[in-house]
Amino acid sequence: MTDEQPARQLADIASIHAAVGDEDTAHLLIGLNEVVSSRAVAGLDVDVESHDEGVRLRIVVADGAVIAKPVHMCFGLLQQAGIQRIDLDFAVGSGAKIDVIAHCVFPNATDIQHLMNADIRIGAGARYSYFERHIHSDAGGLLVVPKAKVTLAEDARFRTDFELVEGRVGTLKIDYETTCGPRSVLEMTAKVAGRGDDKIDIRETGHLTGEDARGALTSRVAVRDDARADVYNKLTATAAGARGHVDCKEIITDRGIANAVPIVEVSHPKAHVTHEAALGSVDSKQLQTLMARGLTEDAAGDLIIAGLLS
Amino acid sequence: MLYRDAGRDAMMIHRTERMSLLDVDNLSLSLDGSAILNGLSFDLWEGYVHAIVGPNGAGKSTLAFALMGLDGYRHIDGDIRLDGESIRGLSVDERARRGMTLGWQEPARFEGLPLRRFIACGADGADDETITEAMQQVGLDPARYLGRAVDTTLSGGERKKVELASILAMRPRLVLLDEPDSGIDVDSLHRIHDAIGLLRDAGTTVVLITHSMEVLGWAQHAFLICCGNIVDKGPSDEIVRYFRNKCIPCDHKNAPTLAEMP
Numbered sequence: 001m002t003d004e005q006p007a008r009q010l011a012d013i014a015s016i017h018a019a020v021g022d023e024d025t026a027h028l029l030i031g032l033n034e035v036v037s038s039r040a041v042a043g044l045d046v047d048v049e050s051h052d053e054g055v056r057l058r059i060v061v062a063d064g065a066v067i068a069k070p071v072h073m074c075f076g077l078l079q080q081a082g083i084q085r086i087d088l089d090f091a092v093g094s095g096a097k098i099d100v101i102a103h104c105v106f107p108n109a110t111d112i113q114h115l116m117n118a119d120i121r122i123g124a125g126a127r128y129s130y131f132e133r134h135i136h137s138d139a140g141g142l143l144v145v146p147k148a149k150v151t152l153a154e155d156a157r158f159r160t161d162f163e164l165v166e167g168r169v170g171t172l173k174i175d176y177e178t179t180c181g182p183r184s185v186l187e188m189t190a191k192v193a194g195r196g197d198d199k200i201d202i203r204e205t206g207h208l209t210g211e212d213a214r215g216a217l218t219s220r221v222a223v224r225d226d227a228r229a230d231v232y233n234k235l236t237a238t239a240a241g242a243r244g245h246v247d248c249k250e251i252i253t254d255r256g257i258a259n260a261v262p263i264v265e266v267s268h269p270k271a272h273v274t275h276e277a278a279l280g281s282v283d284s285k286q287l288q289t290l291m292a293r294g295l296t297e298d299a300a301g302d303l304i305i306a307g308l309l310s
Numbered sequence: 311m312l313y314r315d316a317g318r319d320a321m322m323i324h325r326t327e328r329m330s331l332l333d334v335d336n337l338s339l340s341l342d343g344s345a346i347l348n349g350l351s352f353d354l355w356e357g358y359v360h361a362i363v364g365p366n367g368a369g370k371s372t373l374a375f376a377l378m379g380l381d382g383y384r385h386i387d388g389d390i391r392l393d394g395e396s397i398r399g400l401s402v403d404e405r406a407r408r409g410m411t412l413g414w415q416e417p418a419r420f421e422g423l424p425l426r427r428f429i430a431c432g433a434d435g436a437d438d439e440t441i442t443e444a445m446q447q448v449g450l451d452p453a454r455y456l457g458r459a460v461d462t463t464l465s466g467g468e469r470k471k472v473e474l475a476s477i478l479a480m481r482p483r484l485v486l487l488d489e490p491d492s493g494i495d496v497d498s499l500h501r502i503h504d505a506i507g508l509l510r511d512a513g514t515t516v517v518l519i520t521h522s523m524e525v526l527g528w529a530q531h532a533f534l535i536c537c538g539n540i541v542d543k544g545p546s547d548e549i550v551r552y553f554r555n556k557c558i559p560c561d562h563k564n565a566p567t568l569a570e571m572p
């Protein structure tokens with residue numbers, strides 16, 4: 001532990017006091033490019049290497065290790081400006097199980113870049129769930145670029161949830177690509193709310209290359225003011241029994257722009273992939289239902305969007 | 311005079327004892343060029359359970375939407391007065407804040423909206439107790455349902471019950487319930503009946519829109535509408551008889567011309 005102050009502030013903003021205080025819960029708090037607080041648990045090996053603009057992380061979950069409590073990671077910058085680059089190499093051993101909750105906090109950002117480059121390998125029969133929650137400033141001066149290449153061995157399960165609904169997005173470019181082995185299961189979800197002149201670009205790709213692999217790509221986006229969202233989600237299925245679904249909902253208000261291109265590509269006669277996309281204003285019947293209970297149109301719209309992004 | 315029985319109109323003489331909460335004056339509405347409601351005039355008495363009955367396509371839901379002032383149903387001719395004051399120019403939420411509300415024939419579903427939030431949204435500052443009580447009143451076990459969302463995972467009947475619970479929690483002055491029995495199983499129907507009794511006991515004026523004889527029987531007073539016209543009104547038992555004897559066998563099937571109306 002190198003600095004009490006940012007550790008406390010980061011934990012405050014991410015509201016992870018309980019996790020940081022708990023002896024049995026692993027955590028890793030990184031402010032800019034240094035570890036401000038950490039705890040390891042058996043079966044989990046974390047190696048951090050600092051450089052000027054960030055850190056290189058190597059995380060290994062041992063074969064068969066079951067990490068009982070979710071691991072909390074916190075990446076953040078309390079400063080207004082800067083660049084934070086995270087290179088992550090994550091290997092989940094065969095039969096292992098781990099849940100990670102990552103908090104990305106930039107409460108004062110006016111000019112910050114948060115760049116994440118991850119290589120994630122999930123072993124046979126392993127389970128990995130990764131929940132990334134962003135808390136941003138209201139200034140909008142952020143560029144967030146999470147990139148990940150993920151491979152799932154046979155019978156592995158990977159679930160990722162990306163959530164950016166607090167503060168301004170700034171510019172977001174998600175680019176995840178996952179290759180799914182036999183009988184593996186992939187679930188990728190992104191929930192983002194943009195306003196002002198926020199720009200949201202989501203590209204989630206899943207390749208169902210193993211027999212009986214399953215994949216679901218889900219995105220829920222709300223854009224208001226002059227914000228813009230482009231969602232290009234893609235599932236390919238090349239093996240017998242592969243099944244998948246791409247589901248995109250975008251709600252726009254004001255002058256927001258939504259664009260969704262769900263791509264499904266199937267090249268095996270015994271594979272089956274579906275997609276659905278719904279883009280547009282808040283549903284009128286939903287609005288009027290809530291307005292018939294006395295909510296103003298704005299309050300009703302906010303409640304509907306909050307539900308969609310919850 | 312479209313009313314079947316002029317003698318029945320004598321009842322209206324007692325209107326002074328029956329306080330009119332909502333009065334509808336020569337209400338007409340066209341949708342996409344078709345006349346759907348044709349100059350309806352009637353009063354809803356405060357604290358009464360009324361029914362609006364009529365065959366499919368008669369204009370019952372349209373009437374409810376026009377009374378509530380939903381989008382697309384505001385361009386009416388005639389007037390609607392609440393407590394003697396015109397509400398023609400008021401939006402849905404303004405009408406709701408004056409105590410009016412609507413339960414849909416097929417209620418909307420909301421992805422991710424917690425049931426608790428939905429039920430509370432009309433009941434300013436509703437505490438947990440109010441919410442769980444309203445759920446119990448419609449036969450929804452809070453332990454099973456409180457954590458659910460008002461989404462597509464609820465069955466049609468469950469969704470109707472959630473709608474009614476949210477109305478109970480709101481304690482409105484006037485509620486328009488469009489087919490409160492649709493999708494409700496026989497066992498649960500008495501719950502819905504009891505919930506409507508609770509509304510009435512709390513002083514809420516209730517309008518039951520239905521083509522079910524059973525639900526019609528829950529009302530004290532009923533209007534029979536056909537082709538966007540009121541063709542009869544009176545105590546609900548008399549309207550039940552008329553509907554059963556005349557409307558069900560009627561081969562107009564809701565498409566008579568005005569001149570053919572009884």
Ligand SMILES: Nc1ncnc2c1ncn2[C@@H]1O[C@H](COP(=O)(O)OP(=O)(O)OP(=O)(O)O)[C@@H](O)[C@H]1O
Pocket residue numbers: 341342344346364365366367368369370371372373415521
């Ligand atoms: N936008 C529209 N344009 C034209 N006709 C419409 C429109 N909306 C409804 N109608 C017609 O108005 C009539 C009344 O419809 P409404 O839904 O009010 O009937 P209802 O009495 O509630 O019937 P049900 O018992 O089937 O619910 C129907 O014939 C319907 O087809």
Ligand SMILES: [Mg+2]
Pocket residue numbers: 370371372415488
């Ligand atoms: Mg109807």
